Amino acid sequence: MITSLLIANRGEIARRIIRTARRLRIRTVAVHSDVDAGMPFVAEADEAVCIGTAPAGDSYLRQDRILEAARATGAQAIHPGYGFLSENAEFAEAVEAAGLVWVGAPAFSIRAMGLKDAAKARMIEAGVPVTPGYLGADQSPERLAREAEAVGFPLLIKAVAGGGGKGMRRVDAASEFPALLDSCRREAAASFGDDRVLLERYITAPRHIEVQVFGDRHGNVVHLFERDCSLQRRHQKVIEEAPAPDMSDAVRDAVCDAAVRAAKAVDYVGAGTIEFIADGSQGLRADRIWFMEMNTRLQVEHPVTEAITGQDLVEWQLRVASGEPLPLRQDALSIRGWAMEARLYAENPATGFLPSIGPIDRLRFPAGVRIDSGVAEGGTITPHYDPMIAKLIVHGDTRQDAARLLARAAREVQVWPVKTNAGFLARAASHPDFVAGRIDTGFIERHASDLVPGTEPPLAVAEAAAAALVPAPTGDPWTGLPGFRLNAPPDIEIDLELGGQPRRASPKAHAGTVVVADGVAFLDGEAWPFGLPRTERAGGESEGDGAILSPMPGTIIAVNVAEGQAVAKGETLMVLEAMKMEQALLAPFDGTVTTLKATKGAQVPEGTLVARIERGES
Template identity: 50%
Template sequence: MFKSLLIANRGEIACRVINTARRMGIKTIAVYSDADKGAKHVRFADHAVRLGPAAAKDSYLRADLILKAAREFSAEAIHPGYGFLSENAEFAESCAAAGIAFVGPRPDAIRDMGLKDRAKAIAVEVGAPVLPGYWDLDQDPERLKAEAEKIGFPLLIKAVAGGGGRGIRVVEDGVAFGPALDSARREAAASFGDDRVMLERLVLRPRHIEVQVFGDQHGNLVHLYERDCSIQRRRQKLIEEAPAPGMTEAVRESLTQAALKIAKAVNYSNAGTVEFVADGTGPLRPDGFWFLEMNTRLQVEHPVTEAVLGLDLVEWQLRVAAGENLPLTQDQIHLKGAAIEARIVAEDPAKGFLPSSGVVAGLPDDGAIRVDSGYEIGDIFPDAYDSLVEKAIAHGADRAQALARLQAHLEARVVTGISTNIGYLARLCPLSSFAQGGVHTGLLEDEGLALLKPDALAARRLGLAAIGVQVARELEVPEGASPFDVPDGWRLNAPSHLAVGFQIEDRRVSVELHSDEVQLSAGYRGDHAVVPRRLIHAYGKAKDWTILIAESAGPKAEARGDIAATLFVDRAGASLVERGEVWRYSYPAAEASADSLEASDEITAPLPGKIATIHAQAGQTVKKGQVLVVLEAMKMEHALTASRDGVIAETFVQEGRQVKAADVLIRLVAQEAVT
């Protein structure tokens, strides 16, 4: 076995690999960019080497610098994780040339499966089911449009070198084909350095089912059953599970045998995943699935396979890369229960899933289920890479038990400082469509209304926030101070009365607190919520925060010791965390007014990025919601729209320009101002 291992990656996968290597007694070397200086994976490894600036092209994609670091610390092997250089055949060859083992498949297998068009051709050769499409070399736009007309609409445009949902566009008709092609090519070029695309018939109500395969250098090849990855947003996976809901032995046999045929055709070794699209309009059928692609690396969702099989796939990877035989044969591999994984990402679902960055705050994970994370409290979450924060993996005797455990974890998870989708996923878990296994890639869109963030202006939440602020103020009073110094609203000839003002996005709210011996109540618009003050407990202090716990009301809840909410109070306001969701209640600025909170005439960059396209010029009349600028950031394209009807007064940027968060891109004026 290797004595030393360099991990050519970052975040949770780097920590995940280091964890297994440490258990196996292998010395670990981390690499990092300037954006990740002091990151968890850097602290976790035995040694760490700086690669360069934050941009991936100057750091994590610099094969020469990674190999130099490996030689410096005499690394015997390099684990590429996923993304970055994990499916780069040239990098695998460079490792071999340097006498360093690449923990992954052979370079020729990476090449054969890395390009979707070549992979489709191989699948056809071995008799695996493939959807009608176009994957030839001719990339002339007119040829592509003609092929699209032959295939029929709706269809998919997919980046040939794609992955992670990038470079993919759904096209409903011929009119939309040209703009969609341009957009897919731009994103493909930015993400993979290759703007070639292929076309594929779109399966309605599709399911995404994949098979984990594993081979060694001695010709042994096994499957590790299937995973369902159908719960996606913008073709990015959010929920993965094993086994697939509704899977039968007949379908599984057809599916796994097709996957093994494809893997065997390229003499595959190490970990790989063969992905299929299945018809989700009814029960799964042996003839109702088609090959999509093969990922020649470890997948983000590999922990659900580990959970249902009781295996460590990273350990398998290292053993196979060291020349050992597969640890088990096919007849020794058996499913045990069910597992579900949720991807926690730094996005704000309430703001169109806008990516987020900042300092991770909140409370440590409670340890009830497995959590693979690349961050700890106090770490900086950068805006230079993808949005994955951590993965929560729940295992149970069956799917219902695994799902219940996942929901309980998400509802108890407390993360602030950055926006996340924890609350969004917590609301997904109990929905009948999902809980009953009716999964398909459009489920999140179908259930959009049910997944909306609950109202921040609900009286009970306003009451909790106001009471939390009041309790925190009282905690600031020095011990032994006069009772008259306690800011509790006490009055000589009337009940106690206090008012706490908040700014909630574009609303200003005043919450009145009335107290007696045991409780405070909060009212808004005539709606009152009674929140027993005795259930608000001081938890502690963390830097500038006062942390409070609000327990569930009612005798049964008190007996269970349930926690209803956690409050973080600072000098600027309060953050309320309830069932994984975060609401921010800020103190209003002195100059704030209703007029200043109207829709802005300035279109600003919501986060750092590069201007991909500009769709409006000075003097042009635009409508509310019309796309004005497309911003490329965090490996995705973000459409910025007009906040109201108006006329473009000025544009301040050009295509290809880098911008910072809050930079003004376009200024609007009212139509009457130019007439």
Template identity: 50%
Template sequence: MTHRIRKLLIANRGEIACRVMATCERLGIKTVAVYSDADRDALHVAMADEAVHIGPAPARESYLVAEKIIDACKRTGADAVHPGYGFLSENPAFAEACQKAGIIFVGPSAQSMRAMALKGAAKALMEDAGVPVVPGYHGDDQSLETLVAEAELIGFPVLIKAVAGGGGKGMRKVYSLEELPSAIEGARREGENSFGDGTLLIEKLIEKPRHIEMQVFGDVNGTAVHLFERDCSLQRRHQKVIEEAPAPGMSAEMRRAMGDAAVKAAEAIGYVGAGTVEFIVDVANGIDGAPFYFMEMNTRLQVEHPVTEAITGQDLVEWQIMVAEGKDLPLAQDEIEMMADGHAVEVRLYAEDPYGGFLPATGKIGLFDPFANVGAGQRIDAGVRAGDAVSIHYDPMIAKLIAWGEDRESAINALIDLVENTPVSGLTTNRDFLISALKDKDFRAGDVHTGFIEAHKNTLLTKPAVSAHDYALASAAILAARHTRIEGTDPWAMADNFRLNLAHSEKLWFENEDGEVITATVAACNSTVTITVADATVDARIIDFDGDTLTLEVDGLRSRLFAEVDEAKVTLVTPERTMVIKRHARDGGLDDEVEGPGTITAPMPGKILDVKVTDGETVEKGQPLLIMEAMKMEQTITAPKAGTVSGLALTPGQQVTGGAVLLTIQDKE
């Protein structure tokens, strides 16, 4: 029996809510958004036909409250709910509540979710279905003695995982018996804090793994298919950064075997809707004929689904809606296998600092126009606009950038072009890191694995220094901005550097990351400037500055860059780099250091989970001091040097603001 969906409520926010709405608009389905206090002016709210306020900013008081979502459906007459990913998307109780209220849940059954929710039970189920699994322990006895004994039986290194985990939370790599107790403690605590379940499993750690997943779909008539694989091996903190389809180097035979295993997994639980069966592949001896093992199943649409759409030409959200309406899958497996075309790559643009341990960043987005430079075969899925804020309450992803090409090389080149032409300012992002990763020779050669970033950290995670040439560009941007701010046509009011016979000369001052003053001497005549910084001299001609885009001719070479200038800083975004250059008021003293030696501050707002030391305790450099949670991630704060703890007055559960002084390490006497 089929039921045509007429009004769909998206129980999510940001990019995925906007993505679902785009398909609904094409299909003629009305949409309803839900929003918290923090999202009152969000893009997904503006895009929807209707919107319902559901509570305060914290997700546990708004997006995670199933009753509020059900009530929003009733108030608006929505006959279906799409959960997106995250939040309630894999919550079986929510799926049941929708069904009880007579609302179509665009996703799998609660029974299927429960079958795959706990990693240990899911592995046992997959073993019974004939799907290969990683050797390990997933038993009920969770005592420390049993877990230690099982780890020794498996043999180090091992991987500790929270059974209800995801996104790298509740996961620890352990290389020796000595590390095991603290790893078990941390994984259990993180599992309890993030998922309400501290149950753990132990697996053999695959030292050089690739993370390859298969997109599966099932319908109400018991048919299950796969739509090829995605390689998601390039990760940080066990979370994906770059995804692509098909997987580099995978043979047709291996693809067929993995696809068959994925379909078996879906059939074993009577799966209906979109799902992803994730495999870990041991590529220590190369991918050709490499063993692969079931890792987990995500019972929802994945963030990286656009690369599958790019190589198949199918809209997976439309497939979800069709299946939810009770219709058959639109294509059979043999039809799907005939349609694969080309290669697609996706990157996740995050507000985070790759050069500072990938810590999430917050702030208001300045320059950002995600759809200004999208060409053929390119796509951007975004849920924010210029002027929107990235807050501490939600995942810091800004957008997904996707490119398709006839082969892998052309897809990567198209994606590099798209990222380079998508500038972002106002807050720290991983844009420069993404460009470096896409250009890396090993990545381009297809030599990817989950340890790729760590293996290439010297090139990928070293922040480029600001050069004398960069300070010269910043000086040119200041002059260009000064000129464009003059209004009117009075020639005596123009700031165009005009002088009778003489060039105008002035000094501009900047501050480097070490607090040192950098002086730029500028000699300007009309639109031509000569800028000297240290022993470097740059001749530049300002062609045009429209408030965002600065066109310069530097030493005879014309180029374009994005620039923002204010009293405190100059932000420059070139195709390869994003630079925030601090300005310095020369007539005042240098800013005093906010932190004295050994002063430890909160890197961002968050919650203290555990206090490892006491006030007055003597500690060594690198010793764990505190564990805090911020933006859904757990951070261990360690001692920057040896000394004595002073000023510590924190307790577990305490909230702290960004920049708050947590404690001080006093030098040993």
């Protein structure tokens, strides 16, 4: 067994790996950027090495510095986690060339599954069903247009080297194809340095089904059943579950057997995931489920597989990397109950899920559920990395039990002042269609109005906030009740500010539902600051008077205008980037740029005035 392990990652996955390594008495080494020096994973490792500055390209993606840290600390093996270098074949080779153990997929397997067209061709050879489409070498616009007609509309154009939803376009008619092909190719070239594309039939009621596979160095490959990851937003997973809803034993056998064939076709070793796209319009059928791609690493959603199988997948990884055979054969694995996982992000659903960055003064998680988190109270969400705060993982006897537990867990989350999607998750997990298993990848978009309602605080929150503002009796009837009105109705009402807006409410306790702490009220995963009305309001800026405010903290990566320049309504003034997300700031009306306070490369906090437009002709 490996005795010392360097973890080439950060946050919650680093803590997850450390937890298993500690149980197996394996010494751990953390590597970190300068801004991560105070993170929990750094403190929990047996040893830690700073490998660079905040940008991932200067730290977590620096193969040379990671290898230097391994040599300096005497680490025997490197675990890449997921993301960063986890699917980098060159890094896998460099680790082994340095005489270290690579706790991941072989470089050959990574390369074989790295390009979508080559991977699909290999799957066809292995007898694994693939989505109907075109993945040929002839990339001329004329050939692609002919193949698109043969596939039929709607269809998807997908970058061969794509991922994360980039380099993907839906085409509904032949007339749209040329322009969307050009657009897809430009994005693919910019994002991946490769403008080649493939064509796929578009599935109208798509389900995202993936199978956890595991191989060892002795030729054994097993599956640990399937997960359903259909609840997605912008092609990013939000809630995952295992097993998949409405999957019969016969369909499960067919899909999982196909996944094992896929893994064997690339001589797979370690943890991997075979991803399938399913047409759920007629229920899950074996002849309507097709191979999509393979992730040659451990997945973010691996805890739901652990919950239903009772296995520790990180331990499996470490044992396999040490040369041991798989801990269990296929006939010893079974499904127990139902598990769900929700990704708690630092983001604001009310503003289109823009990232929320800053200190975490309060962080409370629900009791009785598994929490995999990379941050702690008193920490900070920075703009440099993924904004995930934690994963909420629940396990119940039935799917309905798991959905109820997940909704309750999300409702009990308390985070401040960073904004989160906890309330959104609670509403999604308790939505009647979700509970009934009526899900596909369009679920969130279809139910957006239910999942992201208005921002008006409920009456119970206003009443609890009012109660918190009423001080203990002093004996002075004139100063004892701030905001008290002589002509008030029988129930006393006070004036307050709640969520930045004036509100009037009767003080009432709501113990067990609304939690009030340090001037913030928490209910159902949401949070609202409150206080007494301010007698003088600071002169603020608003977009109604032409002020352009930064909608999130981030970096200005482009400035397209200058002071004195005429602009048209909807014209892009500048582009702000945070956590891999770009946000274009647009002119609210025709006018002239009279103030410009943004410069390329500048860091700006949320709400900062970056420009002002005066109305007029453009």
